[in-house]
Amino acid sequence: MAQRPKTEPSLGTPRSGSQQGLRVRNRQLVLTTILNEGAATQSELARSTGLSQGTISSLVKELVADRVVETEAVVSSGRRATLVSLKSDAQIVVGVDVGRTHLRVATFNLRHELLGRKDFALELGHSYTQTLALAGECLTELLEVSGHDRAAILSCVVGIPVSIDTYSMSVIQGSVLPTWAGVDLREVSEQHLGTPVTLENDANLGALAHSVYDDTEAKNLVYIKIASGIGAGLVQDGRIYRSTSGLSGEIGHFQVFDAGTVCYCGNRGCLETIASTRSLVADFGRMRMNPEPTLSGLVAEVEARDPAVLRLIDDAGAALGKTLAVLANLLAPDVIVIGGPLGSAAADLLEAARVAAHRQALPAVEASTNFKVSRFKNDAELWGACALAIQIAGVRALGGGPLSSSITIK
Numbered sequence: 073m074a075q076r077p078k079t080e081p082s083l084g085t086p087r088s089g090s091q092q093g094l095r096v097r098n099r100q101l102v103l104t105t106i107l108n109e110g111a112a113t114q115s116e117l118a119r120s121t122g123l124s125q126g127t128i129s130s131l132v133k134e135l136v137a138d139r140v141v142e143t144e145a146v147v148s149s150g151r152r153a154t155l156v157s158l159k160s161d162a163q164i165v166v167g168v169d170v171g172r173t174h175l176r177v178a179t180f181n182l183r184h185e186l187l188g189r190k191d192f193a194l195e196l197g198h199s200y201t202q203t204l205a206l207a208g209e210c211l212t213e214l215l216e217v218s219g220h221d222r223a224a225i226l227s228c229v230v231g232i233p234v235s236i237d238t239y240s241m242s243v244i245q246g247s248v249l250p251t252w253a254g255v256d257l258r259e260v261s262e263q264h265l266g267t268p269v270t271l272e273n274d275a276n277l278g279a280l281a282h283s284v285y286d287d288t289e290a291k292n293l294v295y296i297k298i299a300s301g302i303g304a305g306l307v308q309d310g311r312i313y314r315s316t317s318g319l320s321g322e323i324g325h326f327q328v329f330d331a332g333t334v335c336y337c338g339n340r341g342c343l344e345t346i347a348s349t350r351s352l353v354a355d356f357g358r359m360r361m362n363p364e365p366t367l368s369g370l371v372a373e374v375e376a377r378d379p380a381v382l383r384l385i386d387d388a389g390a391a392l393g394k395t396l397a398v399l400a401n402l403l404a405p406d407v408i409v410i411g412g413p414l415g416s417a418a419a420d421l422l423e424a425a426r427v428a429a430h431r432q433a434l435p436a437v438e439a440s441t442n443f444k445v446s447r448f449k450n451d452a453e454l455w456g457a458c459a460l461a462i463q464i465a466g467v468r469a470l471g472g473g474p475l476s477s478s479i480t481i482k
Contacts (some may be wrong), residue, residue, distance in 0.1 A: 098123055102131050106141070107462055110183050111157035113148050132156055137471045151375075158182045164220055165465060166228040166267070167457030168207050169274065172196065172248055172300050174202055176451075177210040179218060179338045180458040182226075182465065184285075189454070199262060208264035223269045226465040229457040231274040232257070233301065238318045241271060248301050270464060275321050276312045277456025279305030281448060283411050284459040290406035291441075295452070296323070298412040300350040300423070302343055303382055306403070311461070324348065326398070328391040343395055347388035347421070349413060355384055367413060374417040385417060389424020396425055396443070397432035404437050411446030416447045 098121075105120050106112060112120065118128045119455070129379040164187060169176040173196060178189035190210040194203060207230075217220060234252070235244040241258040243249060261269040279295035287293055302324030306313040309375045315319065325337050325343035328329045332341025333351075345351055349367055356373070357365030359380060374380040397410060410422045426443050433441075446452055 079377065098127060099135070101130065101354055102135070105139070106156065107182055107465060108160060113146065113153040113155050115148070117156060124140055163224050163226050164218070165226050165458060165461035166211060166265070167461060168211075168228070168230040168265070169277075169452050169453040169457060170203060170207070170230065170232045170249075170262075171274070171453075172233060173407070174450075175207060175210075176454050176459070177207050178454055179211075179214050179220070181326055182462060184458060184462065186458075187218050190214060197248075197251060200249075200255055201255065204261055204264040207261075208266060211265055211267075222266050227461040228265060228267045228271065229270045229272055229277070229461045229464070230257075230261050230265075230398060231272050231277040231453045231457050233274045233297075233299070233303065235319045235322065236271050236472070238314070238316065244318055265270060268462070271303065272312070272457070272460060273303065273321065274453045274456075275303035275305035276314070277305065277454075277460060278411055278446070278448075278452035279307045279409075279456070280312055280459050281452045281456035282311060282446065283307040285445060285455060286376040286408070286443075292403065292405040293407045293409065294403065294405045295409045295411060295446070296396075297452075298347060298349060298392075298410065298414055298418070300348055301314050302348050304399070306405075317338060323395050326395045328394050332467070341393055352384060356381065359384070371417045372417050382420065383451045385420045386424045389421045390428045392421065393425035393428020393430075393433060396429040397438075400429060400433040400437045405441055407442045407444065409444055409446050411448065411452050413450055415449070 100119050102117060103105070105117060105470055109120065114125065114128050114132060115121070118125050123131075132141065132143065137145060139159055140155050143161050144157070145157045146153050162320045164179050164181055167178045167180065171194070173194050175192045175194055176189065179187040179332070181187055191215065192206060192210075213226075232243075232252070236242070236257070239242050241256050243255070243257065258271050261271070275295055275297045279293055280299055280358045282295055283290060283293050291309055293307045295307075297303050297305070304321035304323045306321065306467045325335065325339060327339060327341050328343050329341035329344065333345040334340050335342035335345050351368055353365050353367050356370045357363065362369075370381065374385060399405070400406065410418055410425070412418070414421060422443060422445050429443070430438055448455060
């Protein structure tokens with residue numbers, strides 16, 4: 073069973089000295105482990121929780137009797153085993169990924185399985201009212217198809233490509249979504265989606281997706297999303313790093329060239345002016361004298377190994393590598409993942425970035441950090457929303473005392 077980040081909320085159980093309190097705590101520990109990690113054998117649950125095989129066996133029998141979990145006889149490592157999973161799809165979580173030009177809405181069960189999704193292309197400059205209203209309509213349709221109602225939603229996470237003020241729940245910088253600035257997005261999201269909402273930066277969700285579903289052994293992971301802007305998400309010991317102000321991961325505004333192009337932030341030579349998809353496509357258009365260049369056209373030329381386009385990617389990768397070297401020296405992460413809509417061109421970008429980082433990072437740090445391209449393509453943020461929503465469901469469960477037979481979350 074893959075190791076995934078575990079929630080560590082206040083247990084809210086009776087005093088640990090009582091047998092009843094210990095039993096409740098152990099029951100909650102088992103359920104939260106399954107919430108976070110998915111179905112597991114009893115032996116795997118014992119290893120993950122630190123409880124004895126006998127205790128696990130007793131708790132599983134109790135949870136089966138309460139109709140919270142179900143068991144299945146399987147073969148694991150050549151031996152008979154009992155697989156334990158949550159009872160059914162009676163309760164779900166929701167993930168919403170809002171981008172500069174896209175909207176994705178999906179529902180998941182508590183086994184981290186996708187139940188349904190809807191994807192839409194959006195116009196540049198789309199308004200928060202129209203986009204969130206559309207997200208609410210998508211969610212209604214998905215619930216109708218799966219046979220759920222909004223009462224079945226344990227938690228809902230909305231990811232957006234901006235930094236969010238932790239107090240006002242509003243956009244701090246409106247460069248990517250200018251019409252969304254200054255709005256209490258949690259309140260508006262809850263109005264349109266009809267359920268409590270947690271807001272999160274999209275790069276943070278991308279980092280969590282890799283920590284939960286891909287790089288499960290990595291304690292510290294950095295995810296770099298290269299799109300129309302460039303942002304970074306950081307997971308430390310299975311948890312998203314968040315600053316007090318809500319501003320973090322703004323690596324797109326690292327200055328890489330003193331005499332570079334003026335960035336919309338007001339500085340000159342920012343990473344985004346060289347390595348963002350917006351800048352790459354614009355440079356590609358000027359090079360080809362094409363007034364309407366596209367990212368797909370750029371990627372096609374990379375795949376065709378056009379030398380001029382490869383030079384664009386190489387220059388962007390070299391600038392990115394300078395930034396990655398700083399991150400590596402500062403954080404010494406186990407993994408740095410490059411993601412976003414670059415598709416097959418991301419591999420060339422990463423290779424150029426790796427060469428530059430190798431020259432500038434401390435040798436010991438660079439040697440201990442794994443550089444890779446995301447395998448999620450455009451879905452990292454959506455799966456990160458699922459992972460965070462299930463973590464939130466686990467925290468609420470533990471904070472509310474013993475879970476009922478239907479795992480109802482208040």
